[in-house]
Amino acid sequence: xxxxxxxxxxxxxxxxxxxxxxxxxxxxxxxxxxxxxxxxxxxxxxxxxxxxxxxxxxxxxxxxxxxxxxxxxxxxxxxxxxxxxxxxxxxxxxxxxxxxxxxxxxxxxxxxxxxxxxxxxxxxxxxxxxxxxxxxxxxxxxxxxxxxxxxxxxxxxxxxxxxxxxxxxxxxxxxxxxxxxxxxxxxxxxxxxxxxxxxxxxxxxxxxxxxxxxxxxxxxxxxxxxxxxxxxxxxxxxxxxxxxxxxxxxxxxxxxxxxxxxxxxxxxxxxxxxxxxxxxxxxxxxxxxxxxxxxxx
Amino acid sequence: xxxxxxxxxxxxxxxxxxxxxxxxxxxxxxxxxxxxxxxxxxxxxxxxxxxxxxxxxxxxxxxxxxxxxxxxxxxxxxxxxxxxxxxxxxxxxxxxxxxxxxxxxxxxxxxxxxxxxxxxxxxxxxxxxxxxxxxxxxxxxxxxxxxxxxxxxxxxxxxxxxxxxxxxxxxxxxxxxxxxxxxxxxxxxxxxxxxxxxxxxxxxxxxxxxxxxxxxxxxxxxxxxxxxxxxxxxxxxxxxxxxxxxxxxxxxxxxxxxxxxxxxxxxxxxxxxxxxxxxxxxxxxxxxxxxxxxxxxxxxxxxxxxxxxxxxxxxxxxxxxxxxxxxxxxxxxxxxxxxxxxxxxxxxx
Amino acid sequence: xxxxxxxxxxxxxxxxxxxxxxxxxxxxxxxxxxxxxxxxxxxxxxxxxxxxxxxxxxxxxxxxxxxxxxxxxxxxxxxxxxxxxxxxxxxxxxxxxxxxxxxxxxxxxxxxxxxxxxxxxxxxxxxxxxxxxxxxxxxxxxxxxxxxxxxxxxxxxxxxxxxxxxxxxxxxxxxxxxxxxxxxxxxxxxxxxxxxxxxxxxxxxxxxxxxxxxxxxxxxxxxxxxxxxxxxxxxxxxxxxx
Numbered sequence: 001x002x003x004x005x006x007x008x009x010x011x012x013x014x015x016x017x018x019x020x021x022x023x024x025x026x027x028x029x030x031x032x033x034x035x036x037x038x039x040x041x042x043x044x045x046x047x048x049x050x051x052x053x054x055x056x057x058x059x060x061x062x063x064x065x066x067x068x069x070x071x072x073x074x075x076x077x078x079x080x081x082x083x084x085x086x087x088x089x090x091x092x093x094x095x096x097x098x099x100x101x102x103x104x105x106x107x108x109x110x111x112x113x114x115x116x117x118x119x120x121x122x123x124x125x126x127x128x129x130x131x132x133x134x135x136x137x138x139x140x141x142x143x144x145x146x147x148x149x150x151x152x153x154x155x156x157x158x159x160x161x162x163x164x165x166x167x168x169x170x171x172x173x174x175x176x177x178x179x180x181x182x183x184x185x186x187x188x189x190x191x192x193x194x195x196x197x198x199x200x201x202x203x204x205x206x207x208x209x210x211x212x213x214x215x216x217x218x219x220x221x222x223x224x225x226x227x228x229x230x231x232x233x234x235x236x237x238x239x240x241x242x243x244x245x246x247x248x249x250x251x252x253x254x255x256x257x258x259x260x261x262x263x264x265x266x267x268x269x270x271x272x273x274x275x276x277x278x279x280x281x282x283x284x285x286x287x288x289x290x291x292x293x294x295x296x297x
Numbered sequence: 298x299x300x301x302x303x304x305x306x307x308x309x310x311x312x313x314x315x316x317x318x319x320x321x322x323x324x325x326x327x328x329x330x331x332x333x334x335x336x337x338x339x340x341x342x343x344x345x346x347x348x349x350x351x352x353x354x355x356x357x358x359x360x361x362x363x364x365x366x367x368x369x370x371x372x373x374x375x376x377x378x379x380x381x382x383x384x385x386x387x388x389x390x391x392x393x394x395x396x397x398x399x400x401x402x403x404x405x406x407x408x409x410x411x412x413x414x415x416x417x418x419x420x421x422x423x424x425x426x427x428x429x430x431x432x433x434x435x436x437x438x439x440x441x442x443x444x445x446x447x448x449x450x451x452x453x454x455x456x457x458x459x460x461x462x463x464x465x466x467x468x469x470x471x472x473x474x475x476x477x478x479x480x481x482x483x484x485x486x487x488x489x490x491x492x493x494x495x496x497x498x499x500x501x502x503x504x505x506x507x508x509x510x511x512x513x514x515x516x517x518x519x520x521x522x523x524x525x526x527x528x529x530x531x532x533x534x535x536x537x538x539x540x541x542x543x544x545x546x547x548x549x550x551x552x553x554x555x556x557x558x559x560x561x562x563x564x565x566x567x568x569x570x571x572x573x574x575x576x577x578x579x580x581x582x583x584x585x586x587x588x589x590x591x592x593x594x595x596x597x598x599x600x601x602x603x604x605x606x607x608x609x610x611x612x613x614x615x616x617x618x619x620x621x622x623x624x625x626x627x628x629x630x631x632x633x634x635x636x637x638x639x640x641x642x643x644x645x646x
Numbered sequence: 647x648x649x650x651x652x653x654x655x656x657x658x659x660x661x662x663x664x665x666x667x668x669x670x671x672x673x674x675x676x677x678x679x680x681x682x683x684x685x686x687x688x689x690x691x692x693x694x695x696x697x698x699x700x701x702x703x704x705x706x707x708x709x710x711x712x713x714x715x716x717x718x719x720x721x722x723x724x725x726x727x728x729x730x731x732x733x734x735x736x737x738x739x740x741x742x743x744x745x746x747x748x749x750x751x752x753x754x755x756x757x758x759x760x761x762x763x764x765x766x767x768x769x770x771x772x773x774x775x776x777x778x779x780x781x782x783x784x785x786x787x788x789x790x791x792x793x794x795x796x797x798x799x800x801x802x803x804x805x806x807x808x809x810x811x812x813x814x815x816x817x818x819x820x821x822x823x824x825x826x827x828x829x830x831x832x833x834x835x836x837x838x839x840x841x842x843x844x845x846x847x848x849x850x851x852x853x854x855x856x857x858x859x860x861x862x863x864x865x866x867x868x869x870x871x872x873x874x875x876x877x878x879x880x881x882x883x884x885x886x887x888x
Binding site for chain 1: 432604
């Protein structure tokens with residue numbers, strides 16, 4: 001393994017990991033406030049992707065279509081909250097698994113019937129297709145942009161959470177929702193905010209995702225969903241930091257497997273990484289998270 | 298270990314009701330239905346029994362599992378591979394180990410092998426899953442489903458890849474199917490009324506309180522996982538030997554969603570609910586499937602709507618969840634209505 | 647004396663388990679009222695119901711002529727009735743400063759908040775010292791102070807304290823009760839105090855109610871309750887209590 005190959009793969013892993021980390025963060029934000037997983041989360045990516053495909057096919061430049069795509073993602077996320085979560089606030093926890101799963105299937109069916117079951121292509125502008133080569137290592141422009149945007153997004157999220165009043169409320173709610181309500185914070189608004197933030201992060205990830213894979217299919221949301229789930233589970237209980245770590249870890253495992261596995265086994269990368277995750281959870285059920293809460297004197 | 302006699306009696310009464318239903322269906326199949334219709338009907342019975350197997354875990358623990366179809370898949374392939382004679386296997390699945398390939402297993406052996414295979418797999422996955430936090434187990438089972446499906450699809454040397462197994466010997470008749478249904482139903486009801494089932498239900502209701510009472514949460518979840526896996530293996534292997542041909546696509550989302558929706562609609566907490574849900578969803582699917590290809594009623598035309606079955610089921614699930622989150626029957630078993638109960642408590646429950 | 651809080655025939659519980667079976671009490675403006683009773687008598691449920699965390703199944707609660715029994719917690723706090731919950735429930739992962747800021751979350755007068763924060767910290771130098779520390783690292787007594795300050799940040803008219811001395815060393819307990827006295831003298835608050843430490847509570851309260859098995863079994867001024875309470879302690883502890 002040459003230094004060149006190592007750097008190349010590290011860069012790939014970073015770039016893929018950036019998208020995975022964003023995906024994981026979006027899911028973790030809702031989970032930290034609600035304690036529930038959104039099984040329609042992948043459809044946020046789908047909504048963003050199809051919006052962008054539509055706009056770009058109408059001649060809108062990618063840079064202009066991207067923010068609209070993100071907005072579509074936010075709308076999808078908020079829609080899920082209103083249809084699958086809010087009505088079931090008092091229902092047992094498993095109910096939202098089914099309801100969000102049902103929303104996911106409905107969206108997929110909707111796209112199949114109203115748009116098309118066939119893949120819809122997205123053409124990426126030439127400047128994003130460029131590759132910068134330094135010392136034999138390829139740095140695709142899109143990958144660089146992905147890393148930059150992901151980092152900026154995470155910084156923005158941190159700023160929101162640390163500096164703003166609403167971010168503070170979300171952090172408080174993640175710790176103790178009931179006491180946060182006691183401070184006068186309206187439960188419904190907080191949850192809505194969480195879904196909106198989740199939709200923003202997933203929307204941004206969706207833009208990067210569709211730019212990378214180039215075509216949209218009705219069931220495209222499943223892969224991002226799985227990635228987000230695995231990363232959040234690895235990262236441990238709604239810990240945002242853990243989710244980011246989980247996302248990068250998953251990416252590194254996948255890229256590592258692709259590099260080191262004999263060619264015949266490469267199709268098994270996904271299966272093996274999932275297997276690795278199960279082993280990790282066997283040894284450490286709480287994932288990357290620190291051991292529970294601080295016990296106070 | 299204290300068994301609750303009240304619950305056992307309820308379980309027995311429920312079994313009686315469901316057994317009568319199953320036996321009647323079996324008789325109808327044998328007497329009235331032709332070959333192809335009877336195959337559809339026995340398949341439906343086996344699917345129902347597998348939904349019951351899922352209910353054993355999901356209903357008692359309150360944890361949604363997408364991974365039970367993975368058990369189904371493993372059982373089906375294990376039984377299929379065991380039952381297929383070596384000549385047929387050589388061409389479609391050359392990498393199967395000799396001891397398995399040379400077996401031209403009879404029904405009990407094939408089923409036995411399937412159950413052993415699933416036990417190993419379920420034990421291995423069950424341990425980490427039982428220790429996980431409740432809110433993330435569902436996601437983990439989803440990953441499990443993907444894992445198994447992906448391996449089955451890719452490892453063509455053993456599974457014949459996307460094309461699946463065909464010409465699996467038909468070792469199953471209506472009475473075997475009936476027997477399978479009865480065994481699974483009995484086991485499910487027994488577990489539900491057993492001290493382990495009750496403890497798991499306590500964990501379902503309030504994990505913190507249950508732990509405070511000294512109930513070993515992870516162990517109870519593991520027990521439920523294993524029991525339901527074994528039952529799933531039984532149903533799945535008999536299904537394989539009845540269906541005679543299947544492919545990886547069978548063991549992925551469409552079927553997972555179909556079976557889970559039967560549970561949700563009928564009632565997660567009861568075996569009767571599982572059966573009821575199976576009936577409702579199957580009838581609904583058949584009716585709608587006829588619409589999928591488009592339909593003309595007089596001058597009124599309904600256009601082609603692919604996936605309408607799924608859409609309708611999804612909408613139905615949402616409505617039931619909002620209106621009655623526990624499903625139509627909730628926790629109520631058929632056997633809950635004994636004459637004694639009715640006299641003292643009346644019809645309202 | 648104007649009645650600030652009026653509870654009539656309150657029934658409440660958790661699911662099928664009913665804890666309160668028709669509780670009635672009054673709290674007047676500027677009073678300190680103690681709610682006494684053994685463990686499990688329903689004191690915390692009563693606090694929870696008043697603060698809106700537990701939905702009453704019967705009866706009414708009126709705060710300043712508004713019926714609050716059907717309102718969610720958020721709105722009750724915004725009307726000036728704040729609860730300091732049992733076990734303090736400070737946000738351990740947030741800093742002391744952030745905890746206080748959360749207390750002021752619902753306030754409309756945003757510009758006044760920062761100066762209020764400083765005033766609060768000046769008043770409690772211990773908290774000021776630790777303002778950037780994570781609240782989980784504070785000692786029990788400091789956390790109690792923090793919890794009460796956090797509640798004060800919302801500028802309440804009436805403050806409910808659920809077992810403020812629970813789990814604290816005797817020295818801290820004294821400090822806490824000094825603070826309770828301050829709340830009335832200095833801040834002009836009406837205080838409702840749930841306590842297991844009967845003697846401490848009666849020293850600081852004007853009146854008291856005794857709750858037993860979800861019902862009010864006796865009430866009166868502190869002086870009147872002292873005798874009754876001594877009998878209660880003797881009964882529960884099986885002997886003389888100093």
